[in-house]
Amino acid sequence: MFDxxxxxLTGIFDSLTGxxxxxxxxxxxxxxxxxxxxxxxxxxxxxxxxFTKRVREKAVGExxxxxxxPGQQVIKIVHDALVDLLGGDGEPEGLSLAGEPPxxxxxxxxxxxxKTTTTxxxxxxxxxxxxxxxxxxSLDTRRPAAxxxxxxxxxxxxxxxxxxxxGQSAVEIAKRAMSAGRLQGYDVVILDTAGRTSIDEDMMAExxxxxxxxxxxxxxxxxxxxxxxxxxETARRFDERLKLTGLILTRMDGDSRGGAALSMRWVTGxxxxxxxxxxxxxxxxxxxxxxxxxxILGRGDIVSLVERAAQDVDQEKAERLARxxxxxxxxxxxxxxxxxxxxxxxxxxxxxxxxxxxNKQAKAQMAAAGMDxxxxxxxxxxxxxxxxxxxxxxxxxxxxxxxxxxxxxxxDVPDVNKLLKMHRQMADMMKKxxxxxxxxxxxxxxxxxxxxxxxxxxxxLDQAAGDLLKGNAPKGASLPGLPGxxxxxxxxLPGLPGxxPKK
Ligand SMILES: Nc1nc2c(ncn2[C@@H]2O[C@H](COP(=O)(O)OP(=O)(O)O)[C@@H](O)[C@H]2O)c(=O)[nH]1
Ligand SMILES: [Mg+2]
Numbered sequence: 001m002f003d004x005x006x007x008x009l010t011g012i013f014d015s016l017t018g019x020x021x022x023x024x025x026x027x028x029x030x031x032x033x034x035x036x037x038x039x040x041x042x043x044x045x046x047x048x049x050x051f052t053k054r055v056r057e058k059a060v061g062e063x064x065x066x067x068x069x070p071g072q073q074v075i076k077i078v079h080d081a082l083v084d085l086l087g088g089d090g091e092p093e094g095l096s097l098a099g100e101p102p103x104x105x106x107x108x109x110x111x112x113x114x115k116t117t118t119t120x121x122x123x124x125x126x127x128x129x130x131x132x133x134x135x136x137x138s139l140d141t142r143r144p145a146a147x148x149x150x151x152x153x154x155x156x157x158x159x160x161x162x163x164x165x166x167g168q169s170a171v172e173i174a175k176r177a178m179s180a181g182r183l184q185g186y187d188v189v190i191l192d193t194a195g196r197t198s199i200d201e202d203m204m205a206e207x208x209x210x211x212x213x214x215x216x217x218x219x220x221x222x223x224x225x226x227x228x229x230x231x232x233e234t235a236r237r238f239d240e241r242l243k244l245t246g247l248i249l250t251r252m253d254g255d256s257r258g259g260a261a262l263s264m265r266w267v268t269g270x271x272x273x274x275x276x277x278x279x280x281x282x283x284x285x286x287x288x289x290x291x292x293x294x295x296i297l298g299r300g301d302i303v304s305l306v307e308r309a310a311q312d313v314d315q316e317k318a319e320r321l322a323r324x325x326x327x328x329x330x331x332x333x334x335x336x337x338x339x340x341x342x343x344x345x346x347x348x349x350x351x352x353x354x355x356x357x358x359n360k361q362a363k364a365q366m367a368a369a370g371m372d373x374x375x376x377x378x379x380x381x382x383x384x385x386x387x388x389x390x391x392x393x394x395x396x397x398x399x400x401x402x403x404x405x406x407x408x409x410x411x412d413v414p415d416v417n418k419l420l421k422m423h424r425q426m427a428d429m430m431k432k433x434x435x436x437x438x439x440x441x442x443x444x445x446x447x448x449x450x451x452x453x454x455x456x457x458x459x460x461l462d463q464a465a466g467d468l469l470k471g472n473a474p475k476g477a478s479l480p481g482l483p484g485x486x487x488x489x490x491x492x493l494p495g496l497p498g499x500x501p502k503k
Pocket of ligand 1: 116
Protein backbone atom coordinates (compact mmCIF):
# COMPACT_ATOMS: atom_id res chain seq x y z
CA MET A 1 0.00 0.00 0.00
CA PHE A 2 1.16 3.47 -0.81
CA ASP A 3 4.54 2.26 -1.91
CA UNK A 4 5.08 4.64 -4.77
CA UNK A 5 4.14 7.66 -2.72
CA UNK A 6 6.15 6.65 0.29
CA UNK A 7 9.27 5.93 -1.71
CA UNK A 8 8.97 9.21 -3.45
CA LEU A 9 8.60 11.14 -0.24
CA THR A 10 11.42 9.23 1.38
CA GLY A 11 13.68 10.36 -1.42
CA ILE A 12 12.68 13.96 -0.95
CA PHE A 13 13.26 13.89 2.75
CA ASP A 14 16.60 12.22 2.44
CA SER A 15 17.86 15.29 0.67
CA LEU A 16 16.51 17.52 3.41
CA THR A 17 17.69 15.53 6.35
CA GLY A 18 20.91 16.57 7.93
CA UNK A 19 21.12 20.04 6.50
CA UNK A 20 21.87 22.87 8.80
CA UNK A 21 18.99 25.18 8.22
CA UNK A 22 16.00 25.30 5.97
CA UNK A 23 15.46 28.27 3.82
CA UNK A 24 12.17 29.17 2.25
CA UNK A 25 13.67 27.97 -0.99
CA UNK A 26 14.42 24.55 0.47
CA UNK A 27 10.89 24.19 1.71
CA UNK A 28 9.46 25.17 -1.64
CA UNK A 29 11.68 22.72 -3.43
CA UNK A 30 10.54 19.95 -1.12
CA UNK A 31 6.92 20.96 -1.51
CA UNK A 32 7.15 20.86 -5.27
CA UNK A 33 8.28 17.28 -5.01
CA UNK A 34 5.61 16.41 -2.49
CA UNK A 35 3.03 17.92 -4.80
CA UNK A 36 4.15 15.83 -7.73
CA UNK A 37 4.29 12.72 -5.60
CA UNK A 38 0.78 13.26 -4.28
CA UNK A 39 -0.57 13.91 -7.75
CA UNK A 40 1.11 10.82 -9.05
CA UNK A 41 -0.55 8.93 -6.22
CA UNK A 42 -3.86 10.15 -7.62
CA UNK A 43 -4.67 12.52 -4.84
CA UNK A 44 -7.08 15.09 -6.20
CA UNK A 45 -5.56 18.42 -7.11
CA UNK A 46 -7.50 20.63 -4.70
CA UNK A 47 -6.57 18.32 -1.84
CA UNK A 48 -2.94 18.47 -2.89
CA UNK A 49 -2.96 22.25 -3.02
CA UNK A 50 -4.58 22.54 0.35
CA PHE A 51 -2.18 20.11 1.89
CA THR A 52 0.98 21.68 0.57
CA LYS A 53 -0.24 25.08 1.63
CA ARG A 54 -0.71 23.91 5.17
CA VAL A 55 2.71 22.36 5.25
CA ARG A 56 4.35 25.45 3.86
CA GLU A 57 2.77 27.69 6.46
CA LYS A 58 4.19 25.59 9.21
CA ALA A 59 7.51 24.74 7.64
CA VAL A 60 8.65 28.19 6.72
CA GLY A 61 8.74 29.55 10.20
CA GLU A 62 10.84 30.15 13.19
CA UNK A 63 10.32 26.69 14.58
CA UNK A 64 12.05 25.08 11.73
CA UNK A 65 14.83 27.58 11.35
CA UNK A 66 15.65 27.42 15.03
CA UNK A 67 15.38 23.70 15.43
CA UNK A 68 18.47 21.56 15.54
CA UNK A 69 17.53 19.39 12.65
CA PRO A 70 15.33 21.16 10.15
CA GLY A 71 14.97 18.10 7.94
CA GLN A 72 13.50 16.11 10.78
CA GLN A 73 11.30 19.02 11.65
CA VAL A 74 9.86 19.20 8.15
CA ILE A 75 9.25 15.50 8.18
CA LYS A 76 7.36 15.90 11.39
CA ILE A 77 5.34 18.78 10.01
CA VAL A 78 4.42 16.85 6.88
CA HIS A 79 3.57 13.85 8.97
CA ASP A 80 1.41 15.84 11.36
CA ALA A 81 -0.34 17.59 8.50
CA LEU A 82 -1.08 14.21 6.95
CA VAL A 83 -2.42 12.86 10.23
CA ASP A 84 -4.52 15.96 10.47
CA LEU A 85 -5.86 15.61 6.97
CA LEU A 86 -6.67 11.97 7.57
CA GLY A 87 -8.72 12.71 10.63
CA GLY A 88 -6.40 13.53 13.48
CA ASP A 89 -4.66 11.88 16.30
CA GLY A 90 -7.49 10.82 18.54
CA GLU A 91 -9.16 7.51 19.03
CA PRO A 92 -10.52 6.22 15.75
CA GLU A 93 -14.17 7.02 15.40
CA GLY A 94 -16.17 3.86 15.76
CA LEU A 95 -19.74 3.29 14.72
CA SER A 96 -22.52 5.00 16.57
CA LEU A 97 -25.00 2.30 17.39
CA ALA A 98 -26.82 3.88 20.29
CA GLY A 99 -30.54 4.40 20.13
CA GLU A 100 -33.63 2.31 20.01
CA PRO A 101 -32.97 -1.01 18.32
CA PRO A 102 -32.88 -2.07 15.66
CA UNK A 103 -30.31 0.47 14.54
CA UNK A 104 -29.83 0.48 10.78
CA UNK A 105 -26.55 0.78 8.93
CA UNK A 106 -26.82 1.57 5.23
CA UNK A 107 -24.02 0.53 2.92
CA UNK A 108 -23.61 2.62 -0.20
CA UNK A 109 -21.13 2.67 -3.04
CA UNK A 110 -20.44 1.79 -6.62
CA UNK A 111 -20.75 -1.73 -7.90
CA UNK A 112 -17.75 -3.84 -7.05
CA UNK A 113 -16.52 -1.46 -4.40
CA UNK A 114 -16.84 -4.14 -1.75
CA LYS A 115 -20.21 -3.38 -0.16
CA THR A 116 -21.38 -6.95 0.22
CA THR A 117 -18.05 -8.18 1.54
CA THR A 118 -17.81 -5.26 3.94
CA THR A 119 -21.39 -5.81 5.12
CA UNK A 120 -20.44 -9.29 6.28
CA UNK A 121 -17.17 -8.05 7.82
CA UNK A 122 -18.94 -5.32 9.77
CA UNK A 123 -21.65 -7.73 10.90
CA UNK A 124 -19.02 -10.08 12.23
CA UNK A 125 -17.16 -7.31 13.99
CA UNK A 126 -20.25 -5.82 15.62
CA UNK A 127 -21.62 -9.16 16.76
CA UNK A 128 -18.28 -10.33 18.13
CA UNK A 129 -16.83 -7.18 19.63
CA UNK A 130 -19.93 -5.38 20.72
CA UNK A 131 -21.93 -8.49 21.48
CA UNK A 132 -24.87 -7.23 19.47
CA UNK A 133 -27.39 -9.29 17.57
CA UNK A 134 -26.93 -8.42 13.92
CA UNK A 135 -29.11 -9.07 10.89
CA UNK A 136 -27.87 -8.45 7.37
CA UNK A 137 -30.10 -7.97 4.34
CA SER A 138 -29.33 -7.73 0.66
CA LEU A 139 -31.25 -5.06 -1.18
CA ASP A 140 -29.45 -5.85 -4.40
CA THR A 141 -32.22 -6.82 -6.78
CA ARG A 142 -30.13 -6.11 -9.84
CA ARG A 143 -27.59 -8.86 -9.78
CA PRO A 144 -29.07 -12.36 -9.65
CA ALA A 145 -26.39 -13.85 -7.41
CA ALA A 146 -25.93 -10.87 -5.13
CA UNK A 147 -28.39 -12.02 -2.45
CA UNK A 148 -26.95 -15.48 -2.42
CA UNK A 149 -23.47 -13.97 -2.07
CA UNK A 150 -24.45 -12.07 1.06
CA UNK A 151 -26.21 -15.11 2.51
CA UNK A 152 -23.04 -17.14 2.11
CA UNK A 153 -20.80 -14.49 3.57
CA UNK A 154 -23.18 -13.98 6.49
CA UNK A 155 -22.89 -17.64 7.28
CA UNK A 156 -19.13 -17.36 7.34
CA UNK A 157 -19.44 -14.34 9.58
CA UNK A 158 -21.75 -16.20 11.91
CA UNK A 159 -24.64 -13.76 11.59
CA UNK A 160 -28.18 -14.11 10.30
CA UNK A 161 -29.28 -13.01 6.87
CA UNK A 162 -32.78 -11.90 6.01
CA UNK A 163 -34.44 -14.71 4.01
CA UNK A 164 -34.59 -14.07 0.29
CA UNK A 165 -38.05 -13.34 -1.13
CA UNK A 166 -37.96 -13.04 -4.89
CA GLY A 167 -39.79 -10.27 -6.66
CA GLN A 168 -39.53 -7.61 -3.95
CA SER A 169 -38.13 -4.17 -4.61
CA ALA A 170 -35.20 -2.80 -2.68
CA VAL A 171 -37.44 -0.53 -0.66
CA GLU A 172 -39.78 -3.40 0.17
CA ILE A 173 -36.87 -5.49 1.35
CA ALA A 174 -35.65 -2.62 3.49
CA LYS A 175 -39.05 -2.41 5.16
CA ARG A 176 -39.15 -6.15 5.69
CA ALA A 177 -35.63 -6.12 7.14
CA MET A 178 -36.46 -3.40 9.64
CA SER A 179 -39.63 -5.07 10.80
CA ALA A 180 -37.92 -8.44 11.08
CA GLY A 181 -35.23 -6.66 13.10
CA ARG A 182 -37.84 -5.21 15.42
CA LEU A 183 -39.89 -8.39 15.81
CA GLN A 184 -36.95 -10.70 16.27
CA GLY A 185 -35.03 -8.55 18.69
CA TYR A 186 -32.05 -7.56 16.59
CA ASP A 187 -29.83 -4.71 17.77
CA VAL A 188 -28.42 -3.86 14.39
CA VAL A 189 -29.62 -4.33 10.81
CA ILE A 190 -27.10 -3.82 8.03
CA LEU A 191 -28.54 -3.06 4.62
CA ASP A 192 -26.39 -3.99 1.65
CA THR A 193 -27.50 -2.06 -1.41
CA ALA A 194 -27.04 -2.51 -5.13
CA GLY A 195 -24.43 -0.37 -6.78
CA ARG A 196 -24.02 0.81 -10.33
CA THR A 197 -20.91 0.88 -12.38
CA SER A 198 -21.10 4.63 -12.33
CA ILE A 199 -23.09 7.15 -10.42
CA ASP A 200 -26.56 7.63 -11.86
CA GLU A 201 -29.78 9.20 -10.73
CA ASP A 202 -31.59 5.84 -10.44
CA MET A 203 -29.16 4.54 -7.91
CA MET A 204 -29.18 7.73 -5.91
CA ALA A 205 -32.97 7.91 -5.86
CA GLU A 206 -33.24 4.30 -4.76
CA UNK A 207 -30.66 4.74 -2.02
CA UNK A 208 -32.40 7.87 -0.80
CA UNK A 209 -35.73 6.03 -0.62
CA UNK A 210 -34.13 3.20 1.33
CA UNK A 211 -32.68 5.75 3.73
CA UNK A 212 -36.16 7.22 4.24
CA UNK A 213 -37.53 3.83 5.18
CA UNK A 214 -34.71 2.60 7.37
CA UNK A 215 -33.57 5.90 8.96
CA UNK A 216 -30.02 4.62 9.25
CA UNK A 217 -27.85 5.76 12.13
CA UNK A 218 -24.83 5.17 9.94
CA UNK A 219 -24.64 5.56 6.18
CA UNK A 220 -21.27 4.34 5.07
CA UNK A 221 -19.73 4.94 1.68
CA UNK A 222 -17.70 1.94 0.64
CA UNK A 223 -15.01 2.79 -1.88
CA UNK A 224 -12.24 0.90 -3.54
CA UNK A 225 -8.85 2.28 -2.49
CA UNK A 226 -7.69 1.70 -6.04
CA UNK A 227 -9.96 4.36 -7.49
CA UNK A 228 -7.97 7.34 -8.48
CA UNK A 229 -9.17 10.83 -9.25
CA UNK A 230 -12.76 9.54 -9.52
CA UNK A 231 -12.77 9.13 -5.77
CA UNK A 232 -13.49 12.78 -5.15
CA GLU A 233 -16.40 12.90 -7.55
CA THR A 234 -17.90 9.68 -6.19
CA ALA A 235 -17.61 10.83 -2.60
CA ARG A 236 -19.05 14.24 -3.38
CA ARG A 237 -22.05 12.90 -5.25
CA PHE A 238 -22.93 10.32 -2.63
CA ASP A 239 -22.41 12.81 0.15
CA GLU A 240 -24.80 15.28 -1.47
CA ARG A 241 -27.62 12.80 -1.67
CA LEU A 242 -27.24 10.51 1.28
CA LYS A 243 -26.02 12.28 4.42
CA LEU A 244 -23.08 9.96 4.73
CA THR A 245 -21.63 9.37 8.17
CA GLY A 246 -18.39 7.68 7.30
CA LEU A 247 -16.09 6.10 4.75
CA ILE A 248 -14.71 2.63 4.36
CA LEU A 249 -11.83 2.06 1.99
CA THR A 250 -11.51 -1.49 0.69
CA ARG A 251 -8.63 -3.31 -0.99
CA MET A 252 -6.08 -1.58 1.16
CA ASP A 253 -4.21 -4.86 0.97
CA GLY A 254 -3.75 -4.35 -2.75
CA ASP A 255 -1.51 -2.15 -4.78
CA SER A 256 -3.31 1.00 -3.78
CA ARG A 257 -1.66 4.27 -4.51
CA GLY A 258 -3.43 5.80 -1.59
CA GLY A 259 -4.76 8.88 -3.24
CA ALA A 260 -8.37 7.87 -2.76
CA ALA A 261 -8.18 7.79 1.02
CA LEU A 262 -6.70 11.25 1.16
CA SER A 263 -9.00 12.81 -1.41
CA MET A 264 -12.23 11.34 -0.12
CA ARG A 265 -11.49 12.37 3.39
CA TRP A 266 -10.52 15.81 2.18
CA VAL A 267 -13.58 16.43 0.04
CA THR A 268 -16.20 15.11 2.45
CA GLY A 269 -14.57 15.74 5.80
CA UNK A 270 -16.06 12.40 6.82
CA UNK A 271 -14.19 10.04 9.07
CA UNK A 272 -12.60 7.01 7.48
CA UNK A 273 -13.92 4.37 9.82
CA UNK A 274 -12.50 1.14 8.57
CA UNK A 275 -10.11 -0.29 6.02
CA UNK A 276 -10.78 -3.49 4.15
CA UNK A 277 -7.61 -5.54 4.03
CA UNK A 278 -8.60 -8.88 2.53
CA UNK A 279 -11.41 -10.74 0.87
CA UNK A 280 -12.12 -12.72 4.00
CA UNK A 281 -14.77 -11.88 6.58
CA UNK A 282 -12.22 -10.90 9.18
CA UNK A 283 -10.32 -8.58 6.85
CA UNK A 284 -11.43 -5.30 8.37
CA UNK A 285 -9.15 -2.94 10.31
CA UNK A 286 -10.13 0.05 12.38
CA UNK A 287 -8.75 3.16 10.76
CA UNK A 288 -5.72 4.78 12.34
CA UNK A 289 -4.62 8.12 10.94
CA UNK A 290 -1.14 8.03 12.43
CA UNK A 291 -0.44 4.61 11.11
CA UNK A 292 -1.63 5.49 7.66
CA UNK A 293 0.30 8.76 7.61
CA UNK A 294 3.38 6.87 8.68
CA UNK A 295 2.95 4.43 5.87
CA ILE A 296 2.33 7.17 3.36
CA LEU A 297 5.53 8.85 4.36
CA GLY A 298 7.37 5.58 4.31
CA ARG A 299 9.57 6.65 7.12
CA GLY A 300 7.04 6.00 9.77
CA ASP A 301 7.07 8.26 12.66
CA ILE A 302 10.73 8.85 13.32
CA VAL A 303 9.79 11.29 16.00
CA SER A 304 7.89 8.77 18.03
CA LEU A 305 10.60 6.21 17.51
CA VAL A 306 13.07 8.61 19.04
CA GLU A 307 10.72 9.27 21.91
CA ARG A 308 10.13 5.62 22.44
CA ALA A 309 13.81 4.88 22.37
CA ALA A 310 14.48 7.51 24.99
CA GLN A 311 11.77 6.06 27.18
CA ASP A 312 12.85 2.52 26.93
CA VAL A 313 16.54 2.84 27.33
CA ASP A 314 17.39 2.26 30.90
CA GLN A 315 19.81 5.05 31.59
CA GLU A 316 21.62 3.31 34.37
CA LYS A 317 22.07 0.16 32.39
CA ALA A 318 23.36 2.21 29.53
CA GLU A 319 25.97 3.91 31.64
CA ARG A 320 27.08 0.65 33.14
CA LEU A 321 27.44 -0.77 29.70
CA ALA A 322 29.39 2.27 28.59
CA ARG A 323 31.87 1.83 31.42
CA UNK A 324 32.32 -1.83 30.62
CA UNK A 325 32.84 -1.08 26.99
CA UNK A 326 35.42 1.51 27.74
CA UNK A 327 37.35 -1.35 29.33
CA UNK A 328 36.78 -3.46 26.28
CA UNK A 329 34.23 -5.72 27.91
CA UNK A 330 30.96 -6.72 26.37
CA UNK A 331 29.61 -9.99 27.61
CA UNK A 332 26.61 -12.02 26.64
CA UNK A 333 24.48 -10.42 29.34
CA UNK A 334 25.09 -7.12 27.63
CA UNK A 335 24.11 -8.63 24.33
CA UNK A 336 20.94 -9.99 25.91
CA UNK A 337 20.16 -6.48 27.14
CA UNK A 338 20.58 -5.13 23.66
CA UNK A 339 18.33 -7.78 22.20
CA UNK A 340 15.75 -7.10 24.88
CA UNK A 341 15.85 -3.45 24.03
CA UNK A 342 15.26 -4.13 20.39
CA UNK A 343 12.30 -6.26 21.31
CA UNK A 344 10.88 -3.61 23.61
CA UNK A 345 10.90 -1.18 20.76
CA UNK A 346 8.51 -3.32 18.83
CA UNK A 347 10.91 -5.90 17.52
CA UNK A 348 12.72 -5.67 14.24
CA UNK A 349 9.48 -5.41 12.34
CA UNK A 350 8.40 -2.46 14.41
CA UNK A 351 11.70 -0.73 14.03
CA UNK A 352 12.02 -1.37 10.34
CA UNK A 353 8.58 0.11 9.82
CA UNK A 354 9.92 3.30 11.30
CA UNK A 355 12.96 3.51 9.14
CA UNK A 356 13.00 5.41 5.91
CA UNK A 357 13.72 3.45 2.82
CA UNK A 358 12.46 0.16 4.13
CA ASN A 359 10.39 -0.62 1.13
CA LYS A 360 8.80 -3.87 0.16
CA GLN A 361 11.93 -5.16 -1.45
CA ALA A 362 14.09 -4.52 1.57
CA LYS A 363 11.54 -6.16 3.78
CA ALA A 364 11.44 -9.17 1.54
CA GLN A 365 15.23 -9.38 1.68
CA MET A 366 15.13 -9.27 5.42
CA ALA A 367 12.54 -11.97 5.50
CA ALA A 368 14.67 -14.07 3.17
CA ALA A 369 17.64 -13.54 5.43
CA GLY A 370 15.67 -14.81 8.37
CA MET A 371 15.74 -11.38 9.93
CA ASP A 372 12.60 -11.49 11.89
CA UNK A 373 11.44 -11.28 15.43
CA UNK A 374 11.55 -15.00 15.81
CA UNK A 375 15.28 -14.66 15.42
CA UNK A 376 15.49 -12.08 18.18
CA UNK A 377 13.51 -14.31 20.47
CA UNK A 378 15.61 -17.31 19.54
CA UNK A 379 18.80 -15.46 20.31
CA UNK A 380 17.46 -14.28 23.62
CA UNK A 381 16.44 -17.85 24.40
CA UNK A 382 19.93 -19.11 23.65
CA UNK A 383 21.51 -16.65 26.03
CA UNK A 384 19.00 -17.39 28.74
CA UNK A 385 19.86 -21.09 28.49
CA UNK A 386 23.43 -20.34 29.57
CA UNK A 387 24.70 -20.29 33.10
CA UNK A 388 25.85 -17.03 34.58
CA UNK A 389 29.44 -18.08 34.22
CA UNK A 390 28.97 -18.97 30.58
CA UNK A 391 27.42 -15.62 29.87
CA UNK A 392 30.27 -13.78 31.49
CA UNK A 393 32.95 -15.94 29.85
CA UNK A 394 31.72 -17.30 26.57
CA UNK A 395 35.18 -18.76 25.91
CA UNK A 396 34.41 -21.71 28.15
CA UNK A 397 31.67 -22.83 25.80
CA UNK A 398 32.77 -26.11 24.28
CA UNK A 399 30.82 -28.68 22.34
CA UNK A 400 29.01 -30.37 25.18
CA UNK A 401 27.93 -27.11 26.75
CA UNK A 402 26.76 -25.86 23.39
CA UNK A 403 24.68 -28.99 22.93
CA UNK A 404 23.08 -28.48 26.32
CA UNK A 405 22.35 -24.83 25.56
CA UNK A 406 20.92 -25.62 22.14
CA UNK A 407 18.64 -28.25 23.63
CA UNK A 408 17.56 -25.84 26.35
CA UNK A 409 16.71 -23.14 23.86
CA UNK A 410 15.11 -25.47 21.37
CA UNK A 411 17.61 -24.66 18.64
CA ASP A 412 20.53 -26.39 16.93
CA VAL A 413 24.20 -26.05 17.80
CA PRO A 414 24.93 -23.99 14.65
CA ASP A 415 22.44 -21.41 15.95
CA VAL A 416 24.43 -21.19 19.16
CA ASN A 417 27.62 -20.79 17.16
CA LYS A 418 26.10 -18.06 15.09
CA LEU A 419 25.10 -16.14 18.16
CA LEU A 420 28.55 -16.53 19.68
CA LYS A 421 30.15 -15.32 16.48
CA MET A 422 27.90 -12.29 16.41
CA HIS A 423 28.79 -11.52 19.99
CA ARG A 424 32.51 -11.91 19.30
CA GLN A 425 32.34 -9.50 16.42
CA MET A 426 30.44 -6.97 18.44
CA ALA A 427 32.85 -7.29 21.33
CA ASP A 428 35.86 -6.93 19.04
CA MET A 429 34.49 -3.83 17.50
CA MET A 430 33.71 -2.33 20.82
CA LYS A 431 37.18 -3.05 22.07
CA LYS A 432 38.57 -1.27 19.05
CA UNK A 433 36.35 1.67 19.60
CA UNK A 434 37.13 1.73 23.28
CA UNK A 435 40.85 1.95 22.43
CA UNK A 436 40.29 4.77 20.05
CA UNK A 437 39.29 6.56 23.17
CA UNK A 438 37.56 9.82 22.83
CA UNK A 439 34.72 10.67 25.09
CA UNK A 440 32.43 7.91 24.09
CA UNK A 441 30.39 9.72 21.57
CA UNK A 442 30.42 7.07 18.92
CA UNK A 443 27.01 6.21 17.76
CA UNK A 444 25.66 2.88 18.52
CA UNK A 445 25.45 2.35 22.20
CA UNK A 446 22.71 3.64 24.39
CA UNK A 447 23.45 6.68 26.39
CA UNK A 448 26.80 7.30 24.80
CA UNK A 449 26.09 9.74 22.09
CA UNK A 450 23.42 11.62 23.90
CA UNK A 451 20.88 12.36 21.27
CA UNK A 452 20.45 11.38 17.76
CA UNK A 453 22.65 12.46 14.93
CA UNK A 454 20.69 14.13 12.19
CA UNK A 455 19.22 11.43 10.09
CA UNK A 456 20.66 8.77 12.29
CA UNK A 457 19.02 6.11 14.34
CA UNK A 458 18.44 6.37 18.00
CA UNK A 459 21.51 5.47 19.98
CA UNK A 460 21.98 1.81 20.41
CA LEU A 461 19.84 0.81 17.57
CA ASP A 462 22.09 1.12 14.63
CA GLN A 463 24.79 -0.85 16.32
CA ALA A 464 22.57 -3.61 17.47
CA ALA A 465 20.63 -3.77 14.26
CA GLY A 466 23.77 -3.62 12.21
CA ASP A 467 25.32 -6.48 14.00
CA LEU A 468 22.21 -8.48 13.99
CA LEU A 469 22.17 -8.14 10.29
CA LYS A 470 25.69 -9.32 10.09
CA GLY A 471 26.26 -12.92 9.40
CA ASN A 472 22.65 -13.37 8.54
CA ALA A 473 22.15 -11.33 5.46
CA PRO A 474 22.73 -13.34 2.34
CA LYS A 475 25.58 -12.36 0.10
CA GLY A 476 24.76 -9.43 -2.07
CA ALA A 477 21.66 -8.52 -0.19
CA SER A 478 21.70 -4.86 0.34
CA LEU A 479 19.61 -3.36 3.01
CA PRO A 480 18.98 0.16 1.97
CA GLY A 481 18.00 2.88 4.22
CA LEU A 482 19.45 1.97 7.56
CA PRO A 483 20.48 5.42 8.56
CA GLY A 484 23.28 6.13 10.90
CA UNK A 485 25.37 3.57 9.15
CA UNK A 486 26.88 6.09 6.84
CA UNK A 487 29.98 8.14 7.06
CA UNK A 488 29.42 9.39 10.57
CA UNK A 489 30.13 6.32 12.61
CA UNK A 490 33.60 5.87 13.92
CA UNK A 491 34.87 2.50 12.91
CA UNK A 492 31.95 1.98 10.63
CA LEU A 493 29.46 -0.76 10.79
CA PRO A 494 30.90 -3.91 9.37
CA GLY A 495 27.55 -5.57 9.48
CA LEU A 496 25.82 -3.48 6.95
CA PRO A 497 26.41 -4.21 3.35
CA GLY A 498 26.37 -1.01 1.40
CA UNK A 499 26.60 1.12 4.50
CA UNK A 500 25.24 4.32 3.08
CA PRO A 501 21.53 4.84 2.91
CA LYS A 502 20.24 4.20 -0.53
CA LYS A 503 19.22 7.23 -2.44
N1 LIG B 1 -8.39 -7.95 -1.61
C1 LIG B 1 -9.56 -7.46 -1.22
N2 LIG B 1 -10.66 -7.76 -1.93
C2 LIG B 1 -11.84 -7.27 -1.52
C3 LIG B 1 -11.94 -6.43 -0.38
N3 LIG B 1 -13.24 -6.10 -0.24
C4 LIG B 1 -13.90 -6.69 -1.26
N4 LIG B 1 -13.08 -7.41 -2.04
C5 LIG B 1 -13.39 -8.16 -3.24
O1 LIG B 1 -13.94 -7.29 -4.21
C6 LIG B 1 -14.91 -7.93 -5.00
C7 LIG B 1 -16.21 -7.15 -5.00
O2 LIG B 1 -16.72 -7.14 -3.68
P1 LIG B 1 -18.27 -7.08 -3.37
O3 LIG B 1 -18.41 -7.09 -1.90
O4 LIG B 1 -19.03 -8.11 -4.13
O5 LIG B 1 -18.62 -5.64 -3.94
P2 LIG B 1 -20.05 -4.94 -4.13
O6 LIG B 1 -20.40 -5.07 -5.58
O7 LIG B 1 -19.85 -3.53 -3.74
O8 LIG B 1 -21.01 -5.65 -3.23
C8 LIG B 1 -15.05 -9.31 -4.42
O9 LIG B 1 -14.30 -10.21 -5.20
C9 LIG B 1 -14.45 -9.19 -3.04
O10 LIG B 1 -13.93 -10.42 -2.59
C10 LIG B 1 -10.73 -6.11 0.34
O11 LIG B 1 -10.70 -5.38 1.34
N5 LIG B 1 -9.58 -6.66 -0.12
MG1 LIG C 1 -22.82 -6.47 -3.63
